[in-house]
Amino acid sequence: MSLGYQPDSSPKSVQMPGKSVGTNPNKPDVKHPTPPVPQTRKPISASLAPMKPDKWSYDHARHLLWRAGFGGSAAQIETVQGWGPSKAVDHLLDFDAIPFEKVAPDTFDADIMRPLNAEERGDIAKARRMGDEDSVARLRAQRQEAERVDRQQMRKVQQWWLKRMIETPRPLEEKMTLFWHGHFATNYRTIEDSYHMFQQNQMFRTHAVGNFGKLLYEIIRDPAMIAYLDNNDSRKGKPNENLARELMELFSLGVGNYGENDIKEGARALTGYSFYDDEFTFQKQNHDDGGKAILGKAGKLDGDGFVTAILENPACPRFIAAKLYRFFVADRPTGRPHIDKPADAVVRELASSLVANRYELKPVLKRLFLSEHFYQPEIMREQIKSPAELVVGAVRSLDAPVRDLGTLTDAMNLMGQNIFYPPSVKGWDGGRSWINTATLFIRQNILCFLLTGKMPHGFDPLAKSEPFDATAFVRGLGDFKPGDTAAVTAALLRFNLGAAGDDNTRTVMDWFASRKNKLDDDTISGALLLITAMPEYQLC
Amino acid sequence: MDQFNFSGNVPMAYTRRSFLGHGLILASAAATVPAFISRSALGMNAAAATGVTSLSGVPQDRVLVVVQLAGGNDGLNTVVPFGDGAYYRARPSLAIPAKSVLKLGKNADFGLHPQLSGLNDLYDQGQLSVILGVGYPNPNRSHFKSMDIWHTADTTGTGTGWLGRYFDNDCGGKPTDLLGAPAQAPMGGISIGREAPLALKGAKAQPIGFESAELFQWLGKGVDDKLANPYDQVNRRGTSPGVDPTSSAGFLMRTALDAQISSDQIRKAVSQKPLVAYPGNELARQLAMVSSMIRAGVPTRVYYVTLGGFDTHAGQGGENGRHAQLMQQLGSSLKAFYADLKAQGNDTRVLTMSFSEFGRRVSQNASGGTDHGTAAPMFLAGPMVRPGIIGDQPSLTDLDAGDLKYKLDFRGIYAGVLGQWLKADASKVLEGSYRAVDIIGKT
Numbered sequence: 001m002s003l004g005y006q007p008d009s010s011p012k013s014v015q016m017p018g019k020s021v022g023t024n025p026n027k028p029d030v031k032h033p034t035p036p037v038p039q040t041r042k043p044i045s046a047s048l049a050p051m052k053p054d055k056w057s058y059d060h061a062r063h064l065l066w067r068a069g070f071g072g073s074a075a076q077i078e079t080v081q082g083w084g085p086s087k088a089v090d091h092l093l094d095f096d097a098i099p100f101e102k103v104a105p106d107t108f109d110a111d112i113m114r115p116l117n118a119e120e121r122g123d124i125a126k127a128r129r130m131g132d133e134d135s136v137a138r139l140r141a142q143r144q145e146a147e148r149v150d151r152q153q154m155r156k157v158q159q160w161w162l163k164r165m166i167e168t169p170r171p172l173e174e175k176m177t178l179f180w181h182g183h184f185a186t187n188y189r190t191i192e193d194s195y196h197m198f199q200q201n202q203m204f205r206t207h208a209v210g211n212f213g214k215l216l217y218e219i220i221r222d223p224a225m226i227a228y229l230d231n232n233d234s235r236k237g238k239p240n241e242n243l244a245r246e247l248m249e250l251f252s253l254g255v256g257n258y259g260e261n262d263i264k265e266g267a268r269a270l271t272g273y274s275f276y277d278d279e280f281t282f283q284k285q286n287h288d289d290g291g292k293a294i295l296g297k298a299g300k301l302d303g304d305g306f307v308t309a310i311l312e313n314p315a316c317p318r319f320i321a322a323k324l325y326r327f328f329v330a331d332r333p334t335g336r337p338h339i340d341k342p343a344d345a346v347v348r349e350l351a352s353s354l355v356a357n358r359y360e361l362k363p364v365l366k367r368l369f370l371s372e373h374f375y376q377p378e379i380m381r382e383q384i385k386s387p388a389e390l391v392v393g394a395v396r397s398l399d400a401p402v403r404d405l406g407t408l409t410d411a412m413n414l415m416g417q418n419i420f421y422p423p424s425v426k427g428w429d430g431g432r433s434w435i436n437t438a439t440l441f442i443r444q445n446i447l448c449f450l451l452t453g454k455m456p457h458g459f460d461p462l463a464k465s466e467p468f469d470a471t472a473f474v475r476g477l478g479d480f481k482p483g484d485t486a487a488v489t490a491a492l493l494r495f496n497l498g499a500a501g502d503d504n505t506r507t508v509m510d511w512f513a514s515r516k517n518k519l520d521d522d523t524i525s526g527a528l529l530l531i532t533a534m535p536e537y538q539l540c
Numbered sequence: 541m542d543q544f545n546f547s548g549n550v551p552m553a554y555t556r557r558s559f560l561g562h563g564l565i566l567a568s569a570a571a572t573v574p575a576f577i578s579r580s581a582l583g584m585n586a587a588a589a590t591g592v593t594s595l596s597g598v599p600q601d602r603v604l605v606v607v608q609l610a611g612g613n614d615g616l617n618t619v620v621p622f623g624d625g626a627y628y629r630a631r632p633s634l635a636i637p638a639k640s641v642l643k644l645g646k647n648a649d650f651g652l653h654p655q656l657s658g659l660n661d662l663y664d665q666g667q668l669s670v671i672l673g674v675g676y677p678n679p680n681r682s683h684f685k686s687m688d689i690w691h692t693a694d695t696t697g698t699g700t701g702w703l704g705r706y707f708d709n710d711c712g713g714k715p716t717d718l719l720g721a722p723a724q725a726p727m728g729g730i731s732i733g734r735e736a737p738l739a740l741k742g743a744k745a746q747p748i749g750f751e752s753a754e755l756f757q758w759l760g761k762g763v764d765d766k767l768a769n770p771y772d773q774v775n776r777r778g779t780s781p782g783v784d785p786t787s788s789a790g791f792l793m794r795t796a797l798d799a800q801i802s803s804d805q806i807r808k809a810v811s812q813k814p815l816v817a818y819p820g821n822e823l824a825r826q827l828a829m830v831s832s833m834i835r836a837g838v839p840t841r842v843y844y845v846t847l848g849g850f851d852t853h854a855g856q857g858g859e860n861g862r863h864a865q866l867m868q869q870l871g872s873s874l875k876a877f878y879a880d881l882k883a884q885g886n887d888t889r890v891l892t893m894s895f896s897e898f899g900r901r902v903s904q905n906a907s908g909g910t911d912h913g914t915a916a917p918m919f920l921a922g923p924m925v926r927p928g929i930i931g932d933q934p935s936l937t938d939l940d941a942g943d944l945k946y947k948l949d950f951r952g953i954y955a956g957v958l959g960q961w962l963k964a965d966a967s968k969v970l971e972g973s974y975r976a977v978d979i980i981g982k983t
Contacts, residue, residue, distance in 0.1 A: 133941070133942055136941065137911070137942075140681070144681070144682055147682060147684070151684065187698065189688060189697065189698065190696065190697075190698045334786070335786065336786060381789070382787060382788050382789075383788070384788055384792075414736060414749070416746060423700060423741070423743065424699060424700070424743070429743070429744075432788070432791055433744065435791070435792060435795050436728075436746050436795065437748065437795065437798050437799035437802045437803075438728075438736075438746060438747065438748040438749065438756075438799075439746060440792075440795055440796060440799045441756060441757065441758060441799060441803070444758050444759075444760070445758065445759040445760075448758070448759040448760045448763065449759070452763050454759045454760070454762060454763050455759075456751075456755050456759070501780070502782075503773075503774065503777065503780050504774065507770045507773050507774050508770075510770060511766075511767075511770050514766060522764075525763075526763075526764055526766075526767055529760040529763060529764075529767060530760070530767060530770050530771060530774065533758055533760060533771055533774065533775065534774045534775075535774070535775070535789065535792035535793045535795070535796040536789050536792065538792050539788055539789060539792070
């Protein structure tokens with residue numbers, strides 16, 4: 001709002017030519033029953049073979065749009081359903097073909113936290129030497145002012161990314177950027193340089209569905225990561241082991257797949273990998289170029305040699321496959337053998353696929369998104385939305401007004417996902433850890449804010465001028481006869497929850513009935529408030 | 541941003557009957573026992589099993605209340621070194637005249653700000669410890685960074701919050717419900733204020749935060765009150781028939797029920813009138829809420845309140861003025877809080893600890909204020925504290941770039957609070973060994 005953000009002028013939709021909104025020949029089946037809990041638990045399919053296109057349905061299209069992106073509008077689900085699985089997955093993965101605003105390096109000010117130049121350093125040293133307390137205090141105050149301005153810029157970078165997630169016609173690009181941010185978790189609070197965080201974010205975007213190996217060579221050159229894991233202090237004779245350890249433990253191999261000696265030698269290989277201002281620098285004089293043995297590879301290994309040794313280790317593809325699986329498919333283990341065993345098999349298969357494709361991610365993701373396993377009923381509607389998925393998904397799918405980006409990022413923080421501030425180098429735990437009694441109210445209430453502008457003590461001042469158009473939203477779901485609340489209820493539930501459910505159907509129908517079965521902005525908004533407050537709304 | 545929790549109507553009263561009245565079969569009823577009820581039961585057993593020794597007269601369910609003085613409280617005008625000429629030389633217009641200082645004992649050469657008479661009363665009753673010269677090595681003078689350092693108990697200011705880690709450790713690794721599915725994260729601390737403080741954020745534990753309790757509920761009821769009943773239908777049903785209780789949907793349905801019960805309980809608790817009159821200020825309002833929640837037995841051990849406004853770079857005042865008003869708020873609120881707790885019979889269960897991210901410079905500046913400094917005193921209040929003075933006043937002349945040199949590392953006080961009061965493994969929670977300061981007086 002104050003940022004001049006115009007939701008109407010933004011390309012919120014995935015570009016999907018050909019279909020017009022308003023008629024929906026593939027309108028959800030109103031009588032879709034809730035399947036009972038199976039009594040005998042047959043293992044679910046572990047097959048990565050493509051699902052049969054003739055089985056492709058509205059629910060599958062909806063599932064793909066949520067998991068490989070941030071949910072789809074009614075029109076988008078319809079389009080993707082019409083396309084069939086193969087075209088749909090290609091569209092999501094080959095996003096380079098879809099034009100979207102390039103990220104310019106001068107999107108943000110690079111110089112707020114620039115290092116002091118020689119003259120400035122001289123001034124400080126002199127003031128210290130002379131015991132000139134006033135000058136020391138003035139320089140300290142300048143530094144504090146720069147830090148304050150930089151924190152403001154960090155807030156802008158947060159909002160910029162959130163806006164990009166909301167507007168992008170290339171949702172998988174931002175989704176994978178979010179994946180890498182959680183994987184190579186770096187916290188602004190430690191490095192206190194918003195521009196480095198922005199640069200890192202853009203680096204993740206560049207390699208979003210590229211090659212994991214390339215990304216790993218990049219990450220040891222990334223100023224934000226180098227600062228975060230103290231590698232700028234690592235020099236020959238006094239190596240700092242932080243980056244070497246996390247590079248193997250959290251970024252590539254996992255605990256138990258390397259020894260303490262690999263960390264020590266790896267740290268030596270990374271000595272001299274530093275940065276100046278906004279750029280990587282290799283400080284030859286600080287680099288230990290002696291012989292090393294890391295993960296069974298011997299030689300005068302440098303940082304690249306270390307990364308190569310990692311990439312050639314069989315634990316690496318397994319580790320990355322498991323992380324991708326958890327992000328896109330399901331938590332594991334769930335404690336339910338009929339799901340866990342097939343899931344393990346799929347992860348093994350994905351790991352082989354990573355090796356066969358030399359860490360190229362696109363073919364691996366393509367196989368996953370097309371697979372029978374990915375569309376098993378036990379896999380669908382079982383993942384808990386991250387705060388980013390919840391907020392971005394709600395705006396994109398419901399076409400809700402954004403209202404205020406700062407409010408949205410603040411709410412995400414309260415829900416446990418403050419982007420650019422992950423809780424530790426491990427990133428976010430995700431899954432059920434997102435949910436507790438406090439975060440659940442915030443999740444329900446941010447939806448209430450998006451739909452109505454409702455704030456704790458009244459409404460957002462712009463609530464009236466930026467209304468959520470409820471009747472237009474329902475028109476997008478299909479053609480309904482006046483007063484056909486049964487059909488509208490079924491469509492709303494299927495669109496928002498993926499399934500109706502007897503309890504939920506009754507609740508929404510009763511709501512409409514209490515309003516004489518009128519279908520207008522108020523009653524439909526009310527129904528959406530109820531639906532988005534249903535426990536199942538947290539799932540995708 | 542707890543503005544997302546909320547609005548006005550009193551919900552239908554929750555009863556166990558209404559919850560069981562949904563016709564749940566026995567097996568799913570077991571999985572639907574609200575997690576925090578079963579957790580508090582587990583908590584009791586765990587305390588018994590680990591052989592927590594009791595302080596005589598103190599029940600096991602002890603509570604810690606943290607009072608954060610945000611902005612950097614001026615320690616030298618809080619606990620005033622009136623016996624030191626250097627103090628008066630450094631602060632020609634801000635110093636508190638010796639005759640006004642509330643002297644801590646006959647021979648002490650320092651005492652409390654005259655507006656801290658509430659704290660002075662607690663001191664006279666043996667219910668206050670004044671811990672002098674608290675800080676940490678290489679002090680950081682940025683509000684933001686130094687606050688993080690105090691919250692994380694780590695001098696880089698990174699990682700999880702110290703009280704969050706307390707909950708992570710104390711409440712066990714991964715609790716599971718009766719069907720073996722992971723239960724929700726344990727209930728963390730309760731914070732009154734706009735932001736959930738980092739101190740309460742653990743790897744698993746997440747705080748509940750709200751500015752006022754009527755905000756800890758669904759906002760939609762405030763859009764249309766007719767939505768309240770259908771909302772309750774879907775959020776108080778527990779696991780629906782036909783839903784696999786081990787599935788994510790089952791987990792969410794149970795948590796939704798938990799959330800409604802917590803919300804009812806907290807809002808009901810704070811709707812009770814306190815047993816004594818509180819002064820009309822912001823800190824008192826927050827402490828009155830905490831007191832009500834303690835009285836109602838809300839199942840957490842840590843509450844967190846915040847008083848801001850301590851960043852007194854200009855026009856700080858001395859005996860009277862801006863800082864004096866803050867002192868008045870602090871003293872009068874804490875006094876009322878303990879009177880209320882005593883009337884409830886809960887005072888011996890509650891330890892209160894105040895801190896600020898840093899003190900201020902020894903010398904006043906040209907704007908009649910003080911700039912960011914370093915070491916400062918902390919207060920511990922409650923009938924069980926070791927009363928009196930703990931530690932030594934830092935020198936006003938042997939300074940580090942114009943700032944006091946700290947005498948006690950704050951993590952030693954945290955270690956005392958964790959080990960002696962909360963009976964937790966302090967070195968595990970603090971991720972390091974710090975010599976615990978003896979903070980408990982009565983055994």
